[in-house]
Amino acid sequence: MKPLIASALFGIIMMFAALSVKEKKSFTIMAALFMAGLTAFNIAELIALINGGTPVPLFNGMIRYDSFSVWFNTLMSGVGLLYILLCGRNIERVGQHVGEYYALLFFIFCGVNLLSSFSNLLILFLGIEILSIPQYILAGSDKRNLKSSEASLKYFLMGSFSTGILLMGIALLYGAMGSFDITKFNFMQSGVNPMALAGILFLIVAFGFKVSAAPMHFWTPDVYDGAPTPFTALMATIVKAAVFVAFLRLFMEAFGGINAHWSLVLSIVTALTLFIGNITAVFQQSVKRMLSYSSIAQAGFMLFAVLSINATGMKGIIIYSVAYSVATIGIFAVLMKLKDYTYDGFNGLAKKEPVLAFAATVFLLSLAGIPLTAGFFAKYYVLTAVLEQGTGSLWLVIFALVMAAISVFYYFKVIMAMYFKKGDTELATEITATDKLILGIACAIVIVIGVAPDMLLAWL
């Protein structure tokens, strides 16, 4: 409960601070401190939960903080801190209203908090809205840039559309079950109410929109490409991970018993997402656009966790969220240091800035799922989770692995440009020792999780 209040409060303080604080840099320092505070609140809650035992339902059982949700919140606020440290200078450069951007970031964390701990469909809806609305604004925050405004409008229209579908799904479920409380849903194996099934289908579509699963993915490349890069890094990582956790929580707790009715639909969505994300990413010219397709492809892997509906899947989504978020934020941070966002913009980076190139290589290897990086265990856990359910999904696992091999094409294109092509990369900003240090820390996180994934699972 405290972290939720804290993040709302921090957001409001940031907003009012914008009235008096003039120096842009101080906003970043403030935000970093607040985010560290939020992480501390989360850790305190986690420790209380570990010592105190059972999770207490709040607000008549509408919110339930269990160890999974609190641990996820802790990790995401930690990743958020890393995000501010890595992208802070670029956030300052987006526009005039730096205080507001950070305020919106903290409101997004309210949404993250609700989405990881909801126990009631109304809170789910609330969480998704709190998460989405700040993003619409952030996507359009570079007001002088037409592409940014286009991204914002597109995102807003598509987002509201999917919210409508989500609401429709919730309404149908309420009609069928007579409750919003997901713990009170008890389906019979035979003869599930068709209205409830329709509701579940609507929810799959709505969540598909939010996590950019194919065929509901088409807004993603334009929005991610058009939005200011630091905010793309946010949307593609922490936000997406939070929606996935909500997806998993809902489908595991509420609809886990009747997965025979929806797993085929979700399997097809997964296969399509993997296919479209990976194949389209191969043909991109701009690294930023490639990364938005890669985020679709990675969403395909995260869908495995939802498909699996077991404890390994929960572990998988935790590892995947952290591994994917850290690596993606890291690669975006490197990208933002460059002038040219095409592959050629990376030519010869290894000669000029070896630390930057090495960090980018580690992040890309992690995204490709090479052992010794966090990305390997992320993929390992979600694939194991789905195979634990039986060999019925074996075709999907094989397909996913072939797609993972294809992903090497576009991730390694960047590595090849950095190391083996001659060129003179133009840097957009100077790279300070602090930048290198933080990138080094991010690399260390990726490698440490890649060697000892247990660290992330100890609290589950």
Add this chain to the structure above:
Amino acid sequence: MLLLLLVLIPFLSGIISFFFRSESVKGWALFSTLVTLAVAAVATGAVQNTSLAYKLPWIASLGANFHLYGNGMSIMLALLTAIVFPVIFIAQWNKPLPEMGRFTGLMLMAQAGLMGVFLAHDLLLFYFFWELALIPVYFLCSTWGGEKRIPVTFKFFVYTFLGSLMMLAGVIYLYLQTPTRSFDYDMIRQTGAALGAFPQQVLFCAFFIAFAIKMPIFPFHTWQPDTYEQSATPVTIVLSALMVKMGLFATVKWLVPVLPAGVAYWSDTVMILSLIGIIYASLLAMVQSDIKRLIAYSSIAHIGLMSLGIFANTEIATNGLMVQMFNHGINITGMWLIVSMIEQRYNTRNLRELGGMAGSAPSMAIALVIIAFANIALPLTNGFIGEFMLFHGIFQSENPNHILYMVIAGLGVILGAVYTLNMVQKVAYGEAKTVAVIKDISKNELLGLVIIIALIIILGVYPKPLLGLIN
């Protein structure tokens, strides 16, 4: 502890090498590899009496351990790895590459990965090292080498990575079948052998594709000649003398005992593919004019014979395979060293432009002849005993077609003699095509070749130490 050192020394000294800016790194690399060689020698001595093991808990929740295990077979390959690396550094001493620090670091990382693959006794750990060996080699092949190296290496990488991913699917499936969720070798072996025939057949494919691409056997070999041709000589040696053994060794350790029913089902198919590979590669080797490509194809033929030996599934064939793996590693290292010397001195690898080396550089010509003899397994060279045991084993095989297989494989040996001697004749004899004065072997090159040739002759005359190691 010895086993841990075998992995750790190259790994750590590799990391340190990245920070060297000057050429003094080659001294460091030589020192590190010699220390590794010493440890490997001690381990070889220790393994005569008892097997070695080193176990640390790793990922408790998955039941994975950092478990290294050395018996005669794995220590022999570790020893081969430990011998080949210092020889490379000695022979290449006066041929520095640009960015020597990075080069050395990657080479030593590759050595750590190879050691790990040969010693890992835990399936997940094995998979880790399998990939860990690949990544440095990818960077090595792409940074140093011929003009077309980048696309060629990428093809190689995608091939092997796809194979690894197929293996990963098999790993996860096998793991989920183990009763206590463990990656331990014994547990995996029991579980795999107890599976039904159909799952074993499918799993066999998942694992074998990964191994077959690494070896490579026909039709998974298409990356190999290009990659060997384009990479720098030290990397080519690592690829052909050592990485190829990863596939063979993995088949012997992780496939034949783990999936017996799968092996029984597919062995005819694999043996026929191996035979096709032997004949096809030998024929192609005969028409090559580039020496590097010729040796690359000859290597495919040799590997084909070895994989035939694995699937003959008799004890003597397996022992012969082990001996042959060691000796092939030694011989092909020597072969590449000579080729790189030729290329450096004559500025060409084309057989039509070479000739008369016996007159201009007699020591090199002698070395070439000896290594070529070992390559075609003449008696008194080390190649003979392994090939003899392999044929003996194939003859004893219970496979109904074993005689036919043996005859075809024998044809491959004859073809091998044809193209190898043809190459020797064109390079060493005939009229000298270049007028420039050719410098004969330098001291460090001589030292490298002497080590190789000494091993060829000693193990050819007295192979007992090798055979003792296997039993």
